[in-house]
Amino acid sequence: MNKKEDLYIVISSIGVLVLAWSLLHDYLKGNVINYGLYDKCGIIIGVTLTFLGLILFIRNLSIKVNIHKILLVVILVALLTGISGFSYGYYLSEQDRQEEIFEYDKWVIGIYKSSSSEPFNFTGYDVNNPVLTASDITDIPAAFVADPFLIHENNLYYMFFEVLNTDTDQGDIGLAISNDGFNWTYEQIILDEDFHLSYPCVFKWKNDYYMIPETYQAESVRLYKSNNFPYNWSFVKTLLEGRNFFDNTIFHYNNTWWLFTETGSNNLLRFYYSDKPTGHWIEHPESPIINGDANISRPGGNVIVFDKQRIIRYTQDDDPYYGNQVWAFEITALTKTTYEEYRVGRTPILKGFDNWNTRGMHHISLCSVGDGWIASIDGY
Secondary structure: OHHHHHHHHHHHHHHHHHHHHHHHHHHHOOOOOOOOHHHHHHHHHHHHHHHHHHHHHHHOOOOOOOHHHHHHHHHHHHHHHHHHHHHHHHHHHHHHHHHHHOOOOOOEEEEEEEOOOOOOOOEOOOOOOOOEOHHHOOOOOEEEEEEEEEEEEOOEEEEEEEEEEOOOOEEEEEEEEEOOOOOEEEEEEEEOOOOOOEEEEEEEEOOEEEEEEEOHHHOEEEEEEEEEOOEEEEEEEEEEEOOOOEEEEEEEEOOEEEEEEEOOOOOEEEEEEEOOOOOOOEEOOOOOOEEOOOOOOOEOOOOEEEOOOEEEEEEEEOOOOOOOEEEEEEEEEEOOOOEEEEEOOOOOOEOOOOOOOOOOOOOEEEEEEOOEEEEEEEEO
16 A cells, blocks of 8 residues: 555656646746647646546555655645646736737837937937828738838838737738838738737848748747748748747848847847858857846847947837837947947937827837938837
8 A cells, every 4th residue: 555655646746747847847948938739738747647646645545654645745735736826827927918018009100210320319200100000001900010120122111010910819010111211001911920920120131131020939030031022921941949039130240140039038138140041040158148137138129230330239128017118239349259238328219208109119120311310110
């Protein structure tokens, strides 16, 4: 009988371990908790083994059972309760955070500009903002628009941005076109997947246009190519995988391609490099660049390289709440072994003050225009 009791305790212990790993592995790796199919199977198996072992132990409980075994069972039950309670509470907090991110009927897109040669001071006083809202989307039911990226090509401005589809409750990538950068016409959805898409970071390489959208639900960084710019986007390859990657931002500098991505709870900025976008991506030895600071970790738009050597990265401020303003950092040392940066100024470069963005702003994408800049932004 004692051997059976020992076996049942072992079964319950294995169940608790399986359950703990299934519930907590995303949290322990610094990722957003996202229970996929394997996690759900693990939870079912863990709970089944735990309760099966406990039930069999109780049914076969002998009068002479060792008090230590009783204590061990009590500890197992306490662990099961504690792990489940912690995981459920953390999961609910993450859901609340994501609901705030995807708050319906709020995020819209505007245009700011700057006459300065430096990309830090912007204004939208004489622009009829917002220039795009959910009501402009004609081919799907839209809740909001956000994360706009600008491209200037053949005397036209192209804007790629997230559209939250209310039918699927996930993001698709939309396109708008402008002759002057201030008056925009919505075209269509140009990329739709079975998972959430946002933050369409578009860039040019070898005379072709590519896109790295955020695809965190696929737990990967995915590369797409336009076969007839700005339309006909097709999947090329997976660049990174195994994490929740947020707001992936690629840029080219000194014959190397670089990639920022946030992989925590808006507070962990990783950095990678490769000889080409389709090549092997290596995590930088200084990565994570930021760890534990939600004010300056998550990317907030395309990286700007100007005056040949000056590099500016923009970061959204997610503390005390998601997407409240945008900061600029100038990267002063960048090689495959070194990284240094400093914050530009004591105040954010974007903070809502118009009637359409007073609550938050979390994105900026720039194009140079003459001696100044035009910037697509979002806010609510």
